[in-house]
Structure formats: C-alpha cells, structure tokens
Amino acid sequence: AQSVTQLDSQVPVFEEAPVELRCNYSSSVSVYLFWYVQYPNQGLQLLLKYLSGSTLVKGINGFEAEFNKSQTSFHLRKPSVHISDTAEYFCAALPNFGNEKLTFGTGTRLTIIP
Amino acid sequence: SAVISQKPSRDICQRGTSLTIQCQVDSQVTMMFWYRQQPGQSLTLIATANQGSEATYESGFVIDKFPISRPNLTFSTLTVSNMSPEDSSIYLCSVGSTGAGYTFGSGTRLTVV
Incomplete structure (x- = not known):
C-alpha cells in the first residue's frame, strides 16, 4: 500500500512571490504521481503527472514539479503566483501496476495575499 | 481526456431519505470511481464500478449504504441511502487511466439536515 503526505495544510503567499507545496510519498512499489x-466550489483538475522519464514535470498554469526518488518527494512549484491560484492542491499516488486506485494526500490550501 | 457530467451539483436533503447522483461520460470507459470528500478533508475512495459486475467497495463502505449502478460503459449512479448529517460531503466520480490521468466530475455537494 502507498501513502501520501502533504505536511503543509495551509500556505499563504504574497502575489508574484514563488511558492512550493510539499508532497512526500511512501510505497513498497514504484508509483506514478499526480498533482490536482x-x-x-469546483471539482478536481489535473495539474501535472509524473509517469517516467524526466524528473522535472511541467503542467498547466505555470506549475511544475520535481520527482525525487531518493527523498520520495514530488514537490509542486510556481515561480510567481497570481490571485487566481488560490485553491486547494492535492498530491496523489498510484502504484505502477494493476490496481488503479489513487491515494490522495490531505491537501494544501494555497492562499494568495494581494 | 474524458469529459464528465455530474448531477446534481448540490442538494439539501432530509435525514432518512436517499439521494442518487449521476455521472455521464462522453466516451466509453472500463472503470468508474466514486469518491467522498468530507468537509475540509481529502478524497476517500468509496468504490470502483465496472460495467457488468458488482462494484468493489473499499473498507468502511457497504453496498446497502452506497448502492452503485453501472448499466453501460458511459454512465454510473451512486445512491446515498438513509442519510444522516454525517453523510454531508462532496461526492465525486472519476474516470481515467494511468497514462491519460484521471478526470473528475464537478462534484455533488450534499447537505443532510
């Protein structure tokens, strides 16, 4: 089984400042990783995913994440945030075989301060 | 990626009643997933629904409380039965695959009074 930890439940950031949202995972097998x-008042939207290959993954809205196998991390970053980035961000993991069940972290609420 | 139409978007229900949530997908999919997101919390998988077979429920969820139908490859329903205030949550359906990623419906915000 796998688990996903998002240590920061809330992250306030000033507009145009950089942000990093942390995600760590634990799994006995290799996993695929996602940020939503x-x-x-909306559903979930996929920001980016890591399946294989380059450890730096670029997603929508200027976000990127880096897979670090040795540190079992998949932190999400954006160099300059905007008011519209205010949202809840979820990291998720999926074992890379069979069982297609996503495991979600508890989420990080990103608040952009004007 | 697939597009999911989920309804109702929200509802306020009396305790003891049932609500059926529908998800329609614009393409055929093998598996559909139903999640619950309790207030201020993350998503918890309720069950996986395959067409032509009974849904597979996760620990803590039972068919009598959350019956699921999957009549074809583009549609599924989740019923929340005999509701109590503790069932107040957002319910989401999802489809997808590892390569394409998983798409979620816009959610059903349920309040039980």
Missing part, C-alpha cells in the same frame, strides 16, 4: 487543483 480544486478551485472553490
């Missing part, structure tokens, strides 16, 4: 965003 949930805007207020």
Whole structure:
C-alpha cells in the first residue's frame, strides 16, 4: 500500500512571490504521481503527472514539479503566483501496476495575499 | 481526456431519505470511481464500478449504504441511502487511466439536515 503526505495544510503567499507545496510519498512499489487543483466550489483538475522519464514535470498554469526518488518527494512549484491560484492542491499516488486506485494526500490550501 | 457530467451539483436533503447522483461520460470507459470528500478533508475512495459486475467497495463502505449502478460503459449512479448529517460531503466520480490521468466530475455537494 502507498501513502501520501502533504505536511503543509495551509500556505499563504504574497502575489508574484514563488511558492512550493510539499508532497512526500511512501510505497513498497514504484508509483506514478499526480498533482490536482480544486478551485472553490469546483471539482478536481489535473495539474501535472509524473509517469517516467524526466524528473522535472511541467503542467498547466505555470506549475511544475520535481520527482525525487531518493527523498520520495514530488514537490509542486510556481515561480510567481497570481490571485487566481488560490485553491486547494492535492498530491496523489498510484502504484505502477494493476490496481488503479489513487491515494490522495490531505491537501494544501494555497492562499494568495494581494 | 474524458469529459464528465455530474448531477446534481448540490442538494439539501432530509435525514432518512436517499439521494442518487449521476455521472455521464462522453466516451466509453472500463472503470468508474466514486469518491467522498468530507468537509475540509481529502478524497476517500468509496468504490470502483465496472460495467457488468458488482462494484468493489473499499473498507468502511457497504453496498446497502452506497448502492452503485453501472448499466453501460458511459454512465454510473451512486445512491446515498438513509442519510444522516454525517453523510454531508462532496461526492465525486472519476474516470481515467494511468497514462491519460484521471478526470473528475464537478462534484455533488450534499447537505443532510
């Protein structure tokens, strides 16, 4: 089984400042990793995913994430945030065989301060 | 990626009643997933629904409380039965695959009073 930990439940950031949202995973097998965003009163939208290959993954809205196998991390970054980035961000893991069940972290609420 | 239409988007229900949530996908998919997101919490998988077979429920969820139908490859329903205030949550359906990623419906915000 796998688990996903998002240590920061809330992250306030000034507009145009950089941000990093942390995600660590634990698994006995290799996993695929995802970041989702949930805007207020909406469903989840896929930001980016890591399946294999380059450890730096670029997603939508200027976000990127880096897979670090040795540190079992998949942190999400954006160099300059905007008010519209205010949302809940979820990291998720999926074992790379069979059982297609996503395991989600507890989420990080990103608040952009004007 | 697939597009999911989920309804209703929200509802307020009396305790003891049932609500059926529908998800329609614009393409045929093998598996559909149903999640619950309790207030201020992450997503928890309720069950996986395959067409032509009974849904597979996760620990803590039972068919009597959350019956699921999957009549074809583009549609599924989740019923929340005999509701109590503790069932107040957002319910989401999802489809997808590892390579394409997983798409989620916009969610059903349920309040039980």
